[in-house]
Amino acid sequence: MTTSVNPIDSPRTTSSEGAPRANVRLEHVTKKFDDVAAVDDLNLDIDEGEFFSLLGPSGCGKTTTLRMVGGFEEPTSGKIMLGGRDVTYMAPYHRDINTVFQSYALFPHLDVFDNIAFGLHRKKVAKAEIRQRVGRILEIVDLPGFEKRRVNQLSGGQQQRIALARALVNEPTLLLLDEPMSALDAKLRHQMQIELKSIQSRVGITFLYVTHDQEEAMTMSDRLVVMRHGKIEGIGSPKDVYDSPSTEFVATFLGASNLLAGEVASRDGELTSILLTTGSTLFVPTSRLPVDLKGKAVKVGVRPEKISIAPVGATVASNRNSLRGRVRVSTFTGVGNQYLVEMPSGTDITVYAQNIGEELAPRSGEEVLLSWPVEHTFAVTPMESGSDSEELEI
């Protein structure tokens, strides 16, 4: 890496010849601990300059994946490529990768300057340049003049910025972040999310971000994967993964979903009708249906904020799905109302209605008609095991 060009001032652009070069590539990566696969045949391509998140509950293999990319664990099998080079068995101190650790791992015996300069000293960068680059990175993380502070005198948020600065100052090809926000309080976390995203777009370095916080992942990522049991359950932009979850797990882990059991009845061009176990029929765009599901059990899903709530007699446009129910619980949350609407079958459907000043707040006990656009309906294959309820509480 050249030291004269500072990517902080000149954001990298993706190469001009069409598709961006794959920066990080994982090929059939498996990691077993005592015969249990923490990461199971994982394939992943991360583009240069991308903010990419690994999202999932604890124990899903996201941190193990990150540690393998960083060189702190060796895969049991498979290959890890960085910028076209095989780095699978390369020592971490030879990789052009830097990490922001969950615990920050700032050196307590060194001051802020020596912490940030640690990597540059290892690379034998000239002293004057080190001073200049440390000063500049401290401005970027908004802590100018902190050079002589001791790290244990810093607040959690400041420590996190110093950990980020210590990694970024080396201008790595790839920056790994292992749940860096988990020790911050909610307000600070939200502020740092926005800041981190803006820093990332300024420096243009590829970020690989590990988190169990779905909101965090959606706020910052260009693309994300949802992981479970060491496998990828869903991949894409936050919008794609949220709007068209590929599995029941993704539908429930990423945001809230109403899922209704049913069975594929008939496929009619663009629309597929699904007969619910309760006897009602719902329509799903065929393109959003997992392939080859005719006659098979599926779950039809809709996000709570996509549903409109209306009095029973209201007319429903033909491009909307509708269901009748009775309001069981109605909660005012300030920004809106949250309803639990009980279906005749006994299952509840959650509805979020935004508080935009309409007078139409049904009370509990009232019969209502729920409707939502067909294009916001999705279908997933039901999860086989019930063992995931524990994970979902996270």
Added chain:
Amino acid sequence: MSTLSSSGTSLATEKEQRRPRHLGRFLLPTYSWLVIAYLVFPIAVMIVYSFNRVISGLQLVSFAWNGFTFQWYRQWSNIPGLTSAFWLTLRLAIVSTIIATIIGTLLAIALVRYRPPKFRGKGAIEQILFLNIAAPEIVMGASLLGLFVTFNVARGFLTLVLAHVMFSIAYVTVTVRARLSGFDLSLEEASYDLGANPFSTFRLVTLPLIMPGVLAGALMAFALSIDDFVTSNFVSGSSVPFPVWVYGASRVGTPPQVFVFGTVIFTVGIVFAILSLGLSRKKD
């Protein structure tokens, strides 16, 4: 309702506890000072009598107060056997401390970091360390002498160093290990991550962070070595360390210079202990 009843009971217990607590305020300091006095009194006697005049012709310690003098401090090196024994003990303590600290620190790191199957015999080593501390010194001394005689090793400085390193290692290991047990391994990973190889990482991150433990262990090894009599008596041969010399002299009569050396060693020890305490406070 539950809050009410719980505050009621806490009131009652407070009343019951008031009297013993008041008594404790007086008992605890008294007890502590008595223990301290018990520990310090013999040393105080030594220090006081190092300033005692000697009236009789033989320049030996007498435990009648004859008046204050700096004579023995001025004439500290007047007894050649004692002085050379002291220098030998100092050299021995420094050499054995350095060797024991290096071996003990590395052993502590190995014991904390590695487990079987990578580190076979870890359990055995831990048991031996414990035995090494618990075993009566006289047994160790006698068996060491037996070993040296069997292998025909001439007793002297070398055998003293070997013996002192042997009984110091366990103390260094235990001390360093205590410091290492709270060590955040991600600090070393961060160092690798920033381009430092394992050797640089040890030098720049691990060692500075466990330094208070290493220094405490070294101090302990030094203190053990400088006052060791039992083992040294077995393996010293013709090189006589300070404690062995003092023991020999005390059969005839102790020259006051022994108290001078004792006072100086004690003072230096106190200074080091205070420095080490200050250092470990600063680190934390």
